[in-house]
Amino acid sequence: MKGLMIQGTASDVGKSLIVTALCRILSNEGVRVTPFKSQNMSNNSYVTREGKEIGRAQGIQAEAARTEPSVWMNPILLKPRSEQDAEIVYLGKAIDTLSGRGYRDHFYEKGLAVIKESLQHLADKYDVVVIEGAGSPVEINLKDRELVNMKVAELADIPVVLVADIDRGGVFASIVGTLELLDPNERERIVGVIINKFRGDLSLFEDGVQWIEEKTGVPVLGVLPFVENHMIDGEDSLSIRTQFAYPKKGTLDIAVIHLPFISNYSDLEPFLFEEDVTIRWVKHASEFGQPDAIIIPGTKSTIRDLQNLQDKQLDILIKKHVANGGFILGICGGYQILGEELIDKSGSDTNIPNFHAKGLSLIPATTTFYQDKETNPVNAQYHQATGLPAHQRLEGYEIHLGKTTFSNEAKPFLTLANGDDEGYFGNDGQIIGTYLHHLFHNDEWRNQWLNMIRKKKALPVQGVKSISVYKDKRFDILADEMKSHFRWDLMKKLIHQWGTK
Structure with missing residues (x-):
């Protein structure tokens, strides 16, 4: 060799x-x-x-x-x-x-x-x-x-x-x-x-x-x-400090909740290419400020990170942000945290079978953790109920334990290639939850979401920035x-x- x-x-x-x-x-x-x-x-x-x-x-x-x-x-x-x-x-x-x-x-x-x-x-x-x-x-x-x-x-x-x-x-x-x-x-x-x-x-x-x-x-x-x-995408939590060490002072302020067991933070890296976007990592309530949008990323230990978030009273600030019309998007474990209840049926998340935890209740959903993990490449399009362009295709992947079900009627975010509904799309996109990692690596979607925020701030909308050209x-x-x-x-x-x- x-x-x-x-x-x-x-x-x-x-x-x-x-x-x-x-x-x-x-x-x-x-x-x-x-x-x-x-x-x-x-x-x-x-x-x-x-x-x-x-x-x-x-x-x-x-x-x-x-x-x-x-x-x-x-x-x-x-x-x-x-x-x-x-x-x-x-x-x-x-x-x-x-x-x-x-x-x-x-x-x-x-x-x-x-x-x-x-x-x-x-x-x-x-x-x-x-x-x-x-x-x-x-x-x-x-x-x-x-x-x-x-x-x-x-x-x-x-x-x-x-x-x-x-x-x-x-x-x-x-x-x-x-x-x-x-x-x-x-x-x-x-x-x-x-x-x-x-x-x-x-x-x-x-x-x-x-x-x-x-x-x-x-x-x-x-x-x-x-x-x-x-x-170049980083490998571990140490790389967060390197890759996001030089935050821009953009007009759009996006706060990312820095969970102790954060996973797949590469989901956020496309925002580094957006000149008017500032990405801030928030660990404590004192760092919360007044963001235009919040992202709760994936985690390897959803319930522990939910409890950490609640212990620091970040949950109160997040709910107040949403009540005041602020945008929020949860990916994978972050999506699960936005729900009403999390049930660790098999003990696969906490090592405690049948452990129950109350979520942020921003999405009418319950997540139940089972033993088997979902790891799938994903091809999808916007669900027709969202009103977003149905012809646009999105790609990414799922890596998660747990299945999320809704307690009452809810609008899905995506339609998967196999015809299944995926995610949650609430208040015309103000509240979104999805299992789709690399969501923001889809240029059209990232542009769509940022323009929602720009419009709310009475800022001019911008065209699609093709990150794939730079990749x-x-x-x-x-x-x-x-x-x-x-x-x-x-x-x-x-x-x-x-x-x-």
Whole structure:
């Protein structure tokens, strides 16, 4: 197998973004390339064409590589459900929920086997695999049974490049410390270092490059600039701070309720392209303000996040906002929270069978949680009762536990391809609930919804902004920027000549 593994000195150093860039660079050179991450921990997931879940980052990296995302690119996905427990998604399907200790004690051999199988599948189909690690490879308390860093590099028998984030400080110590803590056989696999997120004049770091190379004997393969607002979907909750760190001061103020177990926040990323929209994350009542619209996003633990919202008295502010005519839209778990009652019949949401919770009662609906999860790609159109253009098509995906039923007559939001009704459309669109993730990635719908808000504020309506036009272009922009700072010829040599005499 030919390839390269990108590991980091810590979490959120930019591994996912660098892998994305490498996939597009290699694809642009005619290489059949695939991303791979053995084990991902993230509630920001991606649904494949077959309706299987993988980490969001690997889905995006596959798009950058111009190949179809598959479960072999991320065979193990851990989705946190509490501070202690995580749902295990194995080859795209949820199979169990375990604590960290239970996972290490009972899943290691099974995980190792599926990683080997996945690597073989990818080796048979692709010329090069670009592998992403997780966190740091020198977490000493976890190294003996790790499934995502040096063990994977060993199984694939590929070289490793270490990425360090200079923006957070301590870059020299993080590099030297990581190398010193590696076992000798692991240290031999490190073929280069990348310095990421450099701000300012890159020439000012030339002495730093020289020091690293002389101290460690490892070449610096690139010093990458801090890429602001790159629009590449993030992987986990740490990425929220990066991607939404530079809020615009738009005329439309949208408050997103920052749930502790938020999932699939990539649903909100298209608003970054809308010049007159400000996205604000609201964790506490003091941050609520007077938004034009509220979005309650998906969550991996609906009832816990509902209780958190109520404990902080955000429910009172949300209800007052709606009573005053403000817009609100709930996606997936956020949709369930808007209902009257939530019943955890099987204990799949709270681990307490038959647990009942009172929702915000903004939608006349009850959600009942069962054991089986829905994971489906979705094609839909507006329900005729909404009065919205029936010819417009919407695409997205469902990932949810629970079925939502209405206690009295309600207007559906969508009609699915199979003819079923979906979601809720109340007060001419003032209150909307839906299970459709990536709803706002549909340009016509996003424009329709924002124009509802613009009209209420007596602002001019705007035309459709085609995010899809930018989607592929952003991969090329990122690839060109990164490649210009890589020692690319050396990196290609490391990929193709590793292990040869």
